[in-house]
Amino acid sequence: MEHNELKEKILELKEKLPVTLVAHYYQRDEVFELADITGDSLELARRCKADDKEWVVFCGVGFMGQSVKVIAPEKRVAMPKIACCAMARMIDSTYYDESVEFMEKAGIKKEDILPITYINSSAEVKAKVGEMGGMVCTSSNAYKIIEKGLASGKKILFIPDRCLGQNVANMMGLKSCVIGDGKDPNEADIICYDGFCSVHQLFTVDDVKFYRKRYPGIKIAVHPECDPAVVAVSDFCGSTSQLIKYVNELPEEQKVAVGTEYNLVHRMRDKNIYVLSSTKPECPTMNETTLEDVYRTLKEIEKGEVVNEIQVDEKTRKWAKVALERMFEL
Template identity: 75%
Template sequence: MTDNTEELKAKIRALKEKLSVTVVAHFYQRDEVFDMGDITGDSLELAKKTMADDSEFVVFCGVGFMGQSVKVLSPEKRVVMPKIACCAMARMIDSLYFDESVKKMEEAGIAETNILPITYINSNADVKAKVGKMGGMVCTSSNAKTIIETALEEGKKILFVPDRCLGQNIANMMGLKSAVIGIDDNLSDADIICYDGFCSVHQLFSVDDIRFYRKKYPGILIAVHPECDPAIVAEADFTGSTSQLIKYIAELPEDQKVAVGTEFNLVNRLRPKNTYVLSSTKPECPTMNETTLEDLYNTLKSIDEGEPINEIHVDEETRKWAKVALDRMMAL
């Protein structure tokens, strides 16, 4: 830890004491930024906890769709971000691509009235709004199975965007048939029809990595995030969201070795012993790592000077329908 880092941390703490601000940090943030968070967690935890916070400003250290979600759920709050970093998965789909996906399903013989869309929380507000308008809802990796089970009760085809891997993994878990738009031909035969999006970080893990660790450490457990490819999930001992992975690993015996398939910063903060990164390369999210301690300090300083930078705004029509989709998730 450099003197400059400690100096910046001291300045940040002083500004936090002075201002009506709450610093929110996602689990994938750099350690020094994560340490400054008043509220930390995964997407669902942050959405819930931030709604209950009464500070005037939310300083969100994460990626753009997360800041948008806070603004959608709590429009009275002023949401600023040290860096409006764009999640690569969220960027893979927008409202136009969403409309094209619906059209592809219609061309496959599925009427629009028989489509129920679900969007992973890793999507921008315009996509959440489209989903809300069509009667759909948002999900996270921790509640996707519950959301899909509830949605299927309506007897409709599920359009799952944007993460094909999460959609396919939930389908496999439930014994349902999935298909990917643009890859699979028989969309009408599938229960869950997935958009062809993915997390670039979670694509870094391979079955060869799993086999390497199993050979090197007999008895090792493999724990992965459901954004991983279905072939990885099929070989793993445990699959769960960020919070579920943390809980699972914390409850393991101290001498139990485990290799974890998710973002490096999170894995690096888990148990100090017998925990390994399931990859031959460093699985670090480039956009989550854009935010620096200096960015956080400059953002707090801008609030103190009365000219907040990187404030998040969502137009009222988009906010209204995106909130409908988010509220349906929260109700469950």
């Protein structure tokens, strides 16, 4: 089916069915431009809850669809592709338990550990964190959530992104370590799990040096999933929504190189913007969803034969929601 014909059929089905099409910022343009709601992961989940349609067709990665189901269990959530965020896959229930055990073996009592999970994690992991008294954070509120957590006097176990955890520690003037790096966790305020975003690992200090040399006066803006060394030599570090705001508020003539996913960067501006990489930093899982997948999912809803409907068992949903609600309260 031709691109334009496929697009028209999707629009027709959207009008006909009780669905809201949702797309994360990192989705392909062809999918993104047809969405009713766009944004970053938590913003999407909250806006889906407020939406009045029966079905959410979520174009993103698996943990995002789960977040909608956790926050709004009354919604039916279908994903054209249940693509899996590589970072979220780096930690599961077993690895979480092993991380807690690592800290206990180092002499830190379980009751003195406060787990905080980045939203890029499965509902199962969020539930483990919720049961243990912990909470969820996003890249935009990680500083505030960790600051609140430290006020309890406990050690922070931060999962799964070591870079976000280390970058926040650096911003706060605190000590951090990564499980497996040989450092004593007793000497650290924030103990980070050794997970990372493969896309944001593509950006290097050499990339920053290259752009500063080529374009004197250029601004460098990066996501906190980038390596701490890259963040240290940048002009601005912020979440997806914060990066968009930062770039939009710069004078149009100001050159800026941005260290985050390609699809987002190339939609930010028409000129004087660069991707901070010698290669194309495109998230492979975010780019799995195609127009054909969206069309197929809408047809399945029409026929009542949905394949990729998101389900979360009640116990997992309960505790994952607790972890999310603790964040919302702040």
